[in-house]
Amino acid sequence: MKDQLDYYAGRVTAGKMSRREFMGKAAALGVSAAVASTMFADAVQAAGPTKGGDLKLGSIGGESTNSLDPALAASQVPYANLYHFGETLVEVAPDGSIENRVAEEVEASADAKTWRFKIRSGIEFHNGKTLTAEDVMRTIERHSNEESQSGALGLLRAIESMRVDGNVFEVTLDGPNADLPYYFADYHLMIQPDGGFDNPAAGIGSGPYITELDEPGVRHLFRRNPNYWDSNRGHVETSEVIVINDATARMAALQSGQVHVANRVDPKVAALLNRAPNLTVRNASGPGHYVFIMHVDTEPFDKNELRLALKYAIDREEMVDKILRGFGSVGNDTPINAAYPLYTEIEQRAYDPEKAAEHYAKSGHDGSPIILRVSDVAFPGAVEAAQLFQQTAQAAGIPLELKREPGDGYWSEVWNNQPFCASYWGGRATQDQMYSTAYLSTADWNDTRWKREDFDKMLLAARAELDPAKRKAIYADMGQMMHNEGGLIAPMFNDFVNGVNTAVQGWIDDPTGDMMSGTYSSKVWLAS
Amino acid sequence: MHPILKLVLQRIALGILLLFAASAMIFGLTEALPGDAAQAVLGQGATEEALANLRREMGLDQPAITRYFQWLGGIVQGDLGTSITNRLDIATSISNRLGNTLFLAFWAAVFSVPLAIFLGLLAVRYQNRWPDKVISGATLATISIPEFLIGYVLVYFIAVQLGWFAPLALISDSMSLGQKLHAIALPVIVLTMVVLAHMMRMTRAAILNVMQSAYIETAELKGLSTFNVIRKHAFPNAIAPIVTVVMLNLAYLVVGVVVVEVVFVYPGMGQYLVDAVVKRDVPVVLACGVIFAGIYISLNLIADLVSILANPRLRHPK
Numbered sequence: 001m002k003d004q005l006d007y008y009a010g011r012v013t014a015g016k017m018s019r020r021e022f023m024g025k026a027a028a029l030g031v032s033a034a035v036a037s038t039m040f041a042d043a044v045q046a047a048g049p050t051k052g053g054d055l056k057l058g059s060i061g062g063e064s065t066n067s068l069d070p071a072l073a074a075s076q077v078p079y080a081n082l083y084h085f086g087e088t089l090v091e092v093a094p095d096g097s098i099e100n101r102v103a104e105e106v107e108a109s110a111d112a113k114t115w116r117f118k119i120r121s122g123i124e125f126h127n128g129k130t131l132t133a134e135d136v137m138r139t140i141e142r143h144s145n146e147e148s149q150s151g152a153l154g155l156l157r158a159i160e161s162m163r164v165d166g167n168v169f170e171v172t173l174d175g176p177n178a179d180l181p182y183y184f185a186d187y188h189l190m191i192q193p194d195g196g197f198d199n200p201a202a203g204i205g206s207g208p209y210i211t212e213l214d215e216p217g218v219r220h221l222f223r224r225n226p227n228y229w230d231s232n233r234g235h236v237e238t239s240e241v242i243v244i245n246d247a248t249a250r251m252a253a254l255q256s257g258q259v260h261v262a263n264r265v266d267p268k269v270a271a272l273l274n275r276a277p278n279l280t281v282r283n284a285s286g287p288g289h290y291v292f293i294m295h296v297d298t299e300p301f302d303k304n305e306l307r308l309a310l311k312y313a314i315d316r317e318e319m320v321d322k323i324l325r326g327f328g329s330v331g332n333d334t335p336i337n338a339a340y341p342l343y344t345e346i347e348q349r350a351y352d353p354e355k356a357a358e359h360y361a362k363s364g365h366d367g368s369p370i371i372l373r374v375s376d377v378a379f380p381g382a383v384e385a386a387q388l389f390q391q392t393a394q395a396a397g398i399p400l401e402l403k404r405e406p407g408d409g410y411w412s413e414v415w416n417n418q419p420f421c422a423s424y425w426g427g428r429a430t431q432d433q434m435y436s437t438a439y440l441s442t443a444d445w446n447d448t449r450w451k452r453e454d455f456d457k458m459l460l461a462a463r464a465e466l467d468p469a470k471r472k473a474i475y476a477d478m479g480q481m482m483h484n485e486g487g488l489i490a491p492m493f494n495d496f497v498n499g500v501n502t503a504v505q506g507w508i509d510d511p512t513g514d515m516m517s518g519t520y521s522s523k524v525w526l527a528s
Numbered sequence: 529m530h531p532i533l534k535l536v537l538q539r540i541a542l543g544i545l546l547l548f549a550a551s552a553m554i555f556g557l558t559e560a561l562p563g564d565a566a567q568a569v570l571g572q573g574a575t576e577e578a579l580a581n582l583r584r585e586m587g588l589d590q591p592a593i594t595r596y597f598q599w600l601g602g603i604v605q606g607d608l609g610t611s612i613t614n615r616l617d618i619a620t621s622i623s624n625r626l627g628n629t630l631f632l633a634f635w636a637a638v639f640s641v642p643l644a645i646f647l648g649l650l651a652v653r654y655q656n657r658w659p660d661k662v663i664s665g666a667t668l669a670t671i672s673i674p675e676f677l678i679g680y681v682l683v684y685f686i687a688v689q690l691g692w693f694a695p696l697a698l699i700s701d702s703m704s705l706g707q708k709l710h711a712i713a714l715p716v717i718v719l720t721m722v723v724l725a726h727m728m729r730m731t732r733a734a735i736l737n738v739m740q741s742a743y744i745e746t747a748e749l750k751g752l753s754t755f756n757v758i759r760k761h762a763f764p765n766a767i768a769p770i771v772t773v774v775m776l777n778l779a780y781l782v783v784g785v786v787v788v789e790v791v792f793v794y795p796g797m798g799q800y801l802v803d804a805v806v807k808r809d810v811p812v813v814l815a816c817g818v819i820f821a822g823i824y825i826s827l828n829l830i831a832d833l834v835s836i837l838a839n840p841r842l843r844h845p846k
Contacts, residue, residue, distance in 0.1 A: 058696075063803045064621065065613040149582070215624075216614070217803060218795040219698065244696065246790050252683045252695040253793075409562045 049506060053526035055236040057515075058250045058259035062243030064217030068203040070190040071143055071150035076263060076514070077220070079187055080241050083518040084222040085126065086190025086205035089117055089136065089169075090181050092429050092517060094510040096341035098181045102131065102191050102206065103169075112176035112466050117169045117184070124227050125193045126210045133169040137162050138195025140171075143188060152188035154444075155433070176464035178471065182429045187518055208234030208522040217243055222521070235506075235525035251499070254279060260501040260526070263515055266380075267325035270497055278502055283327050283495040284509035287339040287427025287434070290323075290379040290494060291331075292372065292389065295449040296487040298419040300370065304485050305363035310370075311349060311489055312356035313393040319491045322388065323381040327497050331490030334482045335425060335434050336475070339493075339511040342431060342468060344476035346483050356396035369401035373414050377407035378422035385491070386422055416447045423447065429512065431475050435459050439482070448487030455481060503527045532836065532843075539832065543825040547818055551603075554817040555596050558810050564588055565612050565808040586612045599814060609811040611804075618815045621800070626819065628699065629796035632712055633781035636719035641774055644724050648731025648770075649763070652739070653755055664732075667725035675722045679791035682714050697792040715792045719785060723777040730773040734766035741765075768835035775831035783820040 004025075061076030070082050090106060093099040100106065105118040123131040142148065144156035160174045173180065190205050203211035208230070209222035220241040228234050242259060244250040247266055254262040255276055265273060265281055274281045294301035294310070301307060316330040329337065332348055374386040386402050393400040405414045405421075415423050428434040437443060440459060441451040455478060462474040482488060496514040500507050506524040510516040516523060566582040583589050590598075602609050608618040647667070651660040670678065687695035697712045738744065739762055747757045786798025797816060804812035836842045 063807070064625075064800045065611065065803055065807055065809065067614050213700075215795070216616075217799065219700075242696070242698065242793070244793050246793065248680055249683070249696065249791055249793050252680075252688055256688045256691060256695050258694050258696055409567075412563060412567055 049232075049235045049525040050528050051235050051237075051525070053236045053528070055239045055504070055521060055524070055526060056259040056261075057239070057241050057521070058244040058253045058262040059241055060245055060247070060250065060264045062217055062241075062245065066216040067201045068211070068214055069200040070188050070192070070196070071148065071152070071200060073188060074151060077241055077243055079518055080515060080521070081203075081220050081222075082187055082190050083207065084209040084220075084239060084241075084521055085203050085207045085211045086192070087207045088187070088189050089184040089191065091519065092182060092185045092512045094508055094512060094517070096339075096512060098185070102136065103184075106181050108178070108180070108466065110466075112178045112180075112464060114170065114172045115180050116165075117171075119167045119169060120229065121167065123206050123229050125206050126204045126225065127193060129193050131191060131193075131206050133164040133167050135193055135195060136169045136191055137164050138197060139189065139191050140169075140184075140195070142192075142195040142197055142200070150188050152183075152186045154437070155183045155186060175460070177432075178463060178466050179430045179432045182433065185429060209239055212238070219243060233519075233522040236521070239521040254499045254501070257501065260504050261515075261520065262499045263496075265497040265499045267327040267497060270325065270327060270499075273499055279499055280502065281497060282500050282507055282509055283497045284511045285329055285337070285339060285493060286496050286511050286514065287337060288425065288494050288496075289331055289335060289337070289427065289490050290382070290385065290422070290424050290492050291335075292386075292420070292422055292489040292491070293448050294487040294489070295419040296485075297449040297451070300363070300365050301419055301487060303363045303365075305359045306365055307485070307487060309356045309359035309363060309396070309398060310393065312352045312359060313396045313398050314389050314489060314491050315351035315392045316349075316491045317351070318388060318392070319385055323385045324492055324494055327495040329493050329495075331492050332483060333486060333488055333490050334479045335427075335438065335488065335490065336431055336479055337493050339427065340431050340434070342472040342475050344472060344479065346476075346479055349483070351392060353392070353396035356393070356398065360396065360398050367399065369399045371401050371403050371420060373403045373405050373418050373421040375405045375407050375410045375414070375422070377410050378415075379424040379494075382422045389491075416445065431478075432459070432463050435478065439486075450482075450487055452481075532833075535836070536829075536833065539829050543822075543829060546825055547821055548600075550821040551600070551814055551818050552596070554814055555592075555599075555810065558805070558808065558813050559592050561808065563808060565810070568807045588612075595810070599811060603814075603818070608815045611809050611812050613804075613807045613809045613812075618812055621812075622797070622815060622819070625795060625797050625800050628794065629782060629785070629798070631699075631708070632697075632715060632719070632785070632794060632796060633778065635709065635712060636716045636723070636781050637778055639716060640720040640723050640777070641727065643720065644727035644774075645731050645770065647724070648728045648735065649755070649758055651728070651732045652735045652758055652762075655736070660732075663728065667728050670721035671725035674787075675718055676787050676791050678721055679714070679718050679788060682718060683791070686714065695792070697794045699795075712792075712794070715785075715788050715794055718788055718791075719781060723780060727770070727773055727777055731766070731770050734769040735762045738762045738766045764838070767838045771834045771838070772831045775827040779824045779827045782823050 057080060059077050059080055066078050068081060070086060073079055073082055087101050089101060089103040091099045091101050098106065102120060102123060103117040104120040107116045117136070119131065119133045119136060125131055140156065140162060143150040143152045144159055158173050158175065158177060159171055161172045163170050171180065192200070192205055203214055208225050208228045210225050212223050213219065213221035222239045224234055224237050244253060250262045251265070251269060251273060253259045257278065270281045273279065294307060296302060296307070311333055320326065320328050320330055330348065331337070332346055334346065336343060372386055372389070374382050376383055383404065390400045390402055414421050425438070428437060436459065438445050438447060439450045439455065440446065441453070441456050458474050458478050462471045465471045465474065498515065503526050504524050505527050508516050508523065565586055566579050566588055587595065599609060608622070610617055611621065647663050651663045654660045683695045687693050693713050694711065697715050699708050699711050703711070735758060744757060744761055747761045785796065786802055788794070789796045789798045801813065801816040804816065
């Protein structure tokens with residue numbers, strides 16, 4: 001039977017057998033429909049990309065206030081749009097390494113302070129102009145100058161000077177940074193003609209698709225760029241991003257086949273959706289995580305014993321089961337997981353009411369209720385998660401009191417203001433970026449008030465270190481330190497969960513970012 | 529001046545006054561909401577420095593009264609202003625969406641108004657017999673179920689299971705009228721179900737009221753069939769209350785359908801207004817609010833005029 005199936009699969013790969021025929025033959029051999037469907041998909045996958053077709057994405061996170069200006073992109077729809085018409089110098093590949101795109105070669109000086117990007121020749125913008133190193137420099141200039149409102153501004157503050165040397169774009173930093181290429185993989189930094197100074201929202205770039213229609217909050221349509229330099233990308237004729245903010249409507253559109261891909265599938269319906277014959281639910285464990293954060297400089301959280309007591313009093317497995325319905329993984333009280341390059345595993349902390357009670361007794365807390373502030377907007381299921389936390393803490397004798405805060409104004413009044421609250425982090429491309437954003441003494445968003453000179457020093461040392469093995473060792477120590485003493489309780493990392501029609505081929509479960517790190521439209525193809 | 533013309537002018541002047549009052553109220557209420565546009569745009573990523581920069585750029589550092597009168601100065605010259613979040617011209621953004629909203633409302637009205645009146649007449653004709661009970665029961669049921677639920681149920685059975693229509697009502701300029709009507713079929717059905725009961729019940733009640741009159745008895749005695757009595761004698765005399773309730777429902781079809789827009793992903797005014805409120809984009813909220821208020825006021829004006837014209841005593845005042 002195995003031989004026969006292989007033979008049929010071979011016929012599919014050669015393009016000589018349709019899905020219907022294959023399913024029929026497989027059923028005759030006694031193979032269940034689900035298995036046959038997967039085998040068919042694999043066989044088609046092996047045949048390689050076919051060109052053409054109209055790909056449609058139903059996406060959350062679009063508003064009538066959106067713009068095509070890469071600097072202003074902040075939600076899912078603008079993010080997807082950017083990867084249609086734009087391209088960055090480099091990208092983060094699914095395995096966490098750097099993949100060259102507009103830049104052909106990347107080279108660092110021995111001190112990691114000066115970086116040279118050799119620009120690929122023969123790339124053309126959609127307006128017919130040739131992409132030069134000058135355009136690259138102007139783009140970075142626009143995102144890093146004084147008036148910039150770019151979401152990438154924070155990353156680019158470290159740039160001391162930039163210059164163009166023939167077809168090479170050279171950046172000099174104010175200090176060494178081994179991670180610089182990851183900064184230039186940021187989705188805001190799409191290379192635009194003259195850096196986009198004249199018309200930033202024109203939607204003109206050098207990407208695999210050309211902007212055809214831009215109706216903010218409704219839909220965005222892109223057509224294949226015939227002059228795109230890389231024949232391995234950009235397979236469909238048109239790709240459309242349709243704004244569907246309502247979860248039920250998005251799932252209905254996916255089920256009926258009106259869209260091929262729908263993002264942000266609610267874990268509650270994922271299992272039901274997976275049963276439908278024409279689609280699969282794909283999940284990738286990303287760097288995003290849900291957190292409870294304590295200010296380590298504020299009573300009573302300034303005592304590490306109390307922090308440890310709370311860390312032992314939370315049942316992470318239960319939360320992954322009940323809040324994420326299995327679409328995620330347990331956290332370990334550091335912001336880093338396997339989605340990051342140079343990750344080292346730390347011994348997993350588990351729910352242990354006895355240890356929690358022990359640490360709680362040692363902390364000498366007076367027994368008054370500990371107030372945890374929470375709101376629905378902190379993360380999906382935050383209130384329920386806090387209730388689970390309250391129950392498991394009670395079993396350890398720790399009195400946790402929940403205070404529900406209104407969602408409107410939660411980020412301005414509660415988060416980063418109150419000493420103990422629920423929140424989330426989307427994660428960053430590298431450990432350096434994640435730690436620099438929220439755990440460096442001087443970080444704007446240091447939401448646990450984690451101000452430790454020794455930690456800062458380790459972070460800067462790792463940043464300057466070009467040897468991956470040595471950097472990995474430093475990051476491992478930093479992770480251990482946060483795990484033992486930090487103000488972060490990270491119960492779970494949430495997966496990216498997307499629904500994908502079986503007609504879509506070449507989908508990768510990419511842990512580095514949602515929707516295949518934004519590049520879904522240029523990598524997938526439609527089965528004919 | 530003809531008394532009716534005078535009345536119309538009076539009503540229009542009153543309407544404009546009402547519009548100003550409405551705009552002041554909307555402005556006051558949006559100001560009372562916590563947070564402002566800068567805070568809403570930056571969200572979790574807000575720092576003190578970025579907030580101050582953005583507020584200055586959006587003009588939010590000015591006092592509220594100044595901002596209101598600046599806006600008012602623009603609108604009396606026909607300038608709706610620009611959105612403070614994406615800096616696009618509001619008039620351009622609105623025209624497309626208003627067109628879509630009116631398109632949907634128009635087709636929903638085309639189906640629901642005649643159907644409601646016909647069902648109302650039918651219910652009177654078979655008063656207290658089974659057709660009357662079926663019509664009343666069914667329409668009351670559809671008005672009592674929340675419209676998003678009707679929407680989801682229709683989407684599940686008609687779009688997902690049967691595949692007759694698409695679940696999303698996506699329309700664009702390149703589509704033919706037929707394609708557009710096919711696309712908006714489901715929202716039109718939902719809206720029809722939602723507004724049917726109110727108009728149908730009112731028609732029924734108004735006509736039954738007239739049916740008690742002596743001239744109806746005369747008409748019956750001269751041998752007209754029941755349906756003709758209703759059509760020729762009862763209906764024209766019951767038209768005023770019916771038109772009033774029809775206009776109210778038309779206004780609802782324009783200004784109250786945001787839930788239906790969300791369920792069917794229809795690019796109308798409601799979604800635009802909600803986005804603007806969430807982002808505290810006051811000029812857009814004001815523009816939408818004034819347009820909605822204008823539609824409400826003019827439809828009510830029409831209803832008043834029709835009831836005056838339909839009543840000979842009011843048409844020829846002594």
